[in-house]
Amino acid sequence: MAQEIIIRPGRNIAGTLSLPGDKSISHRYAMLASIAEGTTTLENFSTGADCASTLNCLKSLGVNWERAGNRVVVQGRGPNLRPSARPLDCGNSGSTMRMLSGVLAGQNFTSELAGDESLSRRPMARVITPLEMMGARITAADGGRPPLRIAGARLRAIEYKLPVASAQVKTSLLFAGLFASGETRVEEPLRTRDHGELALRAFGAEVKQHGNESRIAGGQKLRAIEATIPGDLSSAAFFLCAAALFPGSQLTISGLGLNPTRSFLLDLLVGMGLRVSVTQLEETHGELVGTVQATGGELRGVTIQNPHTAMLIDEIPVLAAIAPYTTTGIEIRDARELRVKESDRIAAMATNLRTMGAAVEEHEDGLKIPGGQKLRGAKIDSHGDHRIAMAFAIAALRAEGETLICGADAAVISYPGFFEVLERVVKR
Ligand code: S3P
Numbered sequence: 312m313a314q315e316i317i318i319r320p321g322r323n324i325a326g327t328l329s330l331p332g333d334k335s336i337s338h339r340y341a342m343l344a345s346i347a348e349g350t351t352t353l354e355n356f357s358t359g360a361d362c363a364s365t366l367n368c369l370k371s372l373g374v375n376w377e378r379a380g381n382r383v384v385v386q387g388r389g390p391n392l393r394p395s396a397r398p399l400d401c402g403n404s405g406s407t408m409r410m411l412s413g414v415l416a417g418q419n420f421t422s423e424l425a426g427d428e429s430l431s432r433r434p435m436a437r438v439i440t441p442l443e444m445m446g447a448r449i450t451a452a453d454g455g456r457p458p459l460r461i462a463g464a465r466l467r468a469i470e471y472k473l474p475v476a477s478a479q480v481k482t483s484l485l486f487a488g489l490f491a492s493g494e495t496r497v498e499e500p501l502r503t504r505d506h507g508e509l510a511l512r513a514f515g516a517e518v519k520q521h522g523n524e525s526r527i528a529g530g531q532k533l534r535a536i537e538a539t540i541p542g543d544l545s546s547a548a549f550f551l552c553a554a555a556l557f558p559g560s561q562l563t564i565s566g567l568g569l570n571p572t573r574s575f576l577l578d579l580l581v582g583m584g585l586r587v588s589v590t591q592l593e594e595t596h597g598e599l600v601g602t603v604q605a606t607g608g609e610l611r612g613v614t615i616q617n618p619h620t621a622m623l624i625d626e627i628p629v630l631a632a633i634a635p636y637t638t639t640g641i642e643i644r645d646a647r648e649l650r651v652k653e654s655d656r657i658a659a660m661a662t663n664l665r666t667m668g669a670a671v672e673e674h675e676d677g678l679k680i681p682g683g684q685k686l687r688g689a690k691i692d693s694h695g696d697h698r699i700a701m702a703f704a705i706a707a708l709r710a711e712g713e714t715l716i717c718g719a720d721a722a723v724i725s726y727p728g729f730f731e732v733l734e735r736v737v738k739r
Contacts, residue, residue, distance in 0.1 A: 313693075314720035316730050318707035320688075321737035323557035323607065328732065330547055331358040332381065332540030333568045334725050336598065338365045338406045339482065339510040340538060342414055344385035345374040345392065346489075347514050349535030355566070356383040356540055359697075359725040364402035368411055371395035372422075387535050390490065394420035398458065401426040403653060403695075403724050406479050408457060409438045410507075413483035416447035417490025418463035425458040429653050429695055435459055437480050441471045445487055445495075468493030468529060475648065476500050476621045481525065482507030488527040489516065498524040501621045504572045506598070513538065513596035541568030541600040545625040545698075546726045548576055550736060551605055552629045553705045555585040556636055560607030562736065565591070569599040575622040577603070579630075583637065584609035612639030612682045620645040620677075628698040631660040631678055632706035635669045640682035647676040653724070654694035663691050663703050667710055686710040693718035697725050704733060 337357035342365065344351035356362065358381060366376060366383065373393025375386040392414070401407040401424055408424050412435075415422045425431075436455030443449055448462040468491040473480055481497050485507050488495030501523070508518045508525050514533040519526040547564050554560035569577075569589065581587050585605055592601040615623060615630070620643065623630070627643055634641035649656040661673040667686040672679040688710045693700035700721045707714030722729045 313718040316704070316716045316719035318704045318714045318716060319739065320710060321557070321708040321739050323559040323738050324550065324554040324736050325561050325738050326736040327563040327565070328550060328736065329566045330542030330564065331726060332356050333543040334359055334361055334545070335406065335478070335504060335506045336510065336540050336568070337362040338410060339506055340540065341365050341369060341383065341385065342410060342486065343510055343514045343533055344387055344535060345369045345372070346390050346414060347387035347533035347535050348389050349387050351385045351387060351535040352537045353383045353385070354539040355381050355542070357543065358727050360402060360723045361404035361406060361725060364400065364404045365407045365411070368399040368401065368407060371397065371399055392418055395422060398423035398425045401430060403427050403429055405430060405433050408435065408459065409479040410483050410486060412438050412442060412459065412461060413486035415461045416442040416445060416463055416487045417466050421460065421462045423458055423460050431457050433457070434651055437475060437477060438483050441469060441484055442487055444469050444471065445491055466491035466529070468495040470496040471498070473497065473499045476503050478503035478507065485511060485518065485525060485527050488529060489531060491529040494526050494528045496524055496526045501618045502572060503621055504570065506570065509597035536596065538596050541595070541598050542566045543725070544568050544573050544576065546729070547603070548626040548629050549701045549705055549729070549733070551576065551580055551585065552633045553708055553733070553737070554605045554607050555580055555583060555610055556633055556705070556709050557607045558609070560605065562605045563602065565602040566600055567603050569601050571599065572622065575619055576626045579613060579615070579619070579623065583611045583613055610637045612637040612641050614642045615644070617645040624648060625698065628656055628660055628702035629705055631664065631680060632702040634680035635664065635682065635684035635686055636709050637682040640680050642679045643677035644674070645676055652696070654696035654699060656696065656699065659694045659696060659699045660702070663699065666691060667706060667714070688712035688714040690715045690717060693721045695721050697721045697723070701726065701729055704730065708737060
């Protein structure tokens with residue numbers, strides 16, 4: 312049964328937090344640990360259901376791992392996984408399906424990957440085409456949708472230009488490149504998050520980067536690591552945007568992932584009026600981590616377009632949710648990819664904002680949301696999408712009256728416990 316949660320307006324945000332491990336890094340480390348030699352220990356592994364889907368697929372592929380709280384210990388098998396007796400259930404996770412496809416393309420057996428209703432609607436041709444060029448044989452449902460059937464093969468390296476900027480696809484091809492003869496080169500139209508490249512290096516592989524191109528030579532052996540996964544900046548985004556709503560907010564987030572290909576949100580919020588300071592900056596396995604202190608101030612509007620849209624792709628729902636409260640509004644362009652996420656996020660944001668009384672212009676590739684608007688509490692539909700559920704909990708904090716989030720349980724995909732933590736930091 313879909314869960315409903317009531318969010319009451321707040322006065323400001325105050326408190327200290329540390330966040331569950333980054334979802335993008337957790338998926339990548341779990342997959343690479345499985346095909347590495349030796350035992351990998353991962354602390355602060357993502358608590359989200361998406362990363363549990365990755366772990367469960369890996370178990371079906373013969374990988375032994377154990378989980379105690381947020382620590383996951385993975386016994387690497389080396390490059391050869393074991394065929395799964397049943398289809399691999401990727402749940403709601405596009406990352407699991409796309410990135411694992413890269414590993415499965417290089418195995419000497421056939422795998423089937425399936426997902427829930429939302430994942431079954433998402434485009435997979437973007438991994439199918441290049442992985443087939445490398446030698447795998449892949450069948451999919453109509454329109455290149457899941458389920459996928461991947462007959463692994465001896466792969467050969469390709470030089471491939473990604474038609475859409477996607478870190479999942481880039482990572483999938485770099486993972487496949489590990490199994491290919493020759494050097495695989497992947498060029499992206501815009502630089503996307505580089506967790507795949509950094510994770511491969513952390514596990515001992517050499518990955519070269521020149522401009523927007525990443526290259527990997529096949530046949531490299533991976534070795535196990537011990538790592539603490541940085542807190543997820545895309546989860547922190549909800550609290551940072553909440554803090555930005557109130558001039559009196561004081562929020563501290565420690566151990567937060569600040570990879571420069573992910574952290575544009577902080578620059579953007581500073582430009583909008585949030586005061587941010589970063590301390591205790593360090594690097595772990597190539598990933599930057601630090602403590603962020605945020606103090607609320609003014610809330611000015613902004614226009615978001617490429618290359619920034621691509622860097623903010625997971626944060627746009629919450630930015631749209633606070634847009635009506637900015638002085639001059641937020642315009643989002645170049646965000647067509649949001650239509651093929653866990654839900655059609657552009658439509659879901661427009662509908663829910665209108666339900667709360669906001670004026671919104673919807674475009675094929677984005678939204679224009681005027682500033683200086685007053686919203687009223689309303690009944691919001693998460694569309695089964697974790698980021699929509701959490702984004703509208705933030706919009707509710709400055710609305711008049713209570714907001715009911717229907718399908719709030721979707722938050723477990725990336726952040727179980729989100730609503731409890733939100734209640735702890737919202738002051739009324
Ligand atoms: C991710 C990349 C992005 C992002 C997703 C996670 C990743 O997707 O939206 O939540 O971990 O590489 P795309 O690769 O489809 O842009």
